[in-house]
Amino acid sequence: MLYPIAIEKTMFEGKTVYGVVVPDLLGCVAVGDSYQEAYDNAIEAIGLHLEGMNEDNEEIPFPKTIDDYIYHIDYQGMIWATVEIDLSPYMGKVEKVNITLPQSLLHRIDKKILGNKSYYRSRSHYLSELAFRDLSSSHSF
Structure with missing residues (x-):
């Protein structure tokens, strides 16, 4: 499944950092010192988030598309990408x-x-x- 991620470039303590939000997974975030590092960290964060949801017997949400979020006020000015996640390990x-x-x-x-x-x-x-x-x-x- 392809989960959309929103990436924001910002300054923190005088250096550029990239923050990632996964809109389909409430509370799932990642950061990195580069775009690639933030993207890679997002993959790991999604896996850990889904693992936790599975352990808590929570429903795994079906990913929406970037179009479902791109105009939402919370994501204005962010860069969009998708992360391919194999959901089978989290489905039992x-x-x-x-x-x-x-x-x-x-x-x-x-x-x-x-x-x-x-x-x-x-x-x-x-x-x-x-x-x-x-x-x-x-x-x-």
């Missing part, structure tokens, strides 16, 4: 299931996966991503 134990699909649909799924190897790792990953998106229409898991 993996369970193997047996499903039946028409052969032509299975071939189309495989073709989609091959064309997007940088995103989809397997049939299971593809199907779980689609299911998560569909079930998260209320923006929470």
Whole structure:
């Protein structure tokens, strides 16, 4: 899933720092001395935040898009980026299931996966991503 992050460049004690806010994860923030360091720290902060939510049995929120936040007053003047996060470690134990699909649909799924190897790792990953998106229409898991 792609979580949007808002990055703000500011001065702190005479030096430039970058602060990151993750709008979909209330309280999830990161900082860095460079844009790249702030971005990398945001990835770590999101992972820790999701881990805590999972431990507390809280619902993992489905990420919104940058367009959902870009004009919000709290984020004016910030730089936007997205962070790709694999949510599977925060969704509970993996369970193997047996499903039946028409052969032509299975071939189309495989073709989609091959064309997007940088995103989809397997049939299971593809199907779980689609299911998560569909079930998260209320923006929470």
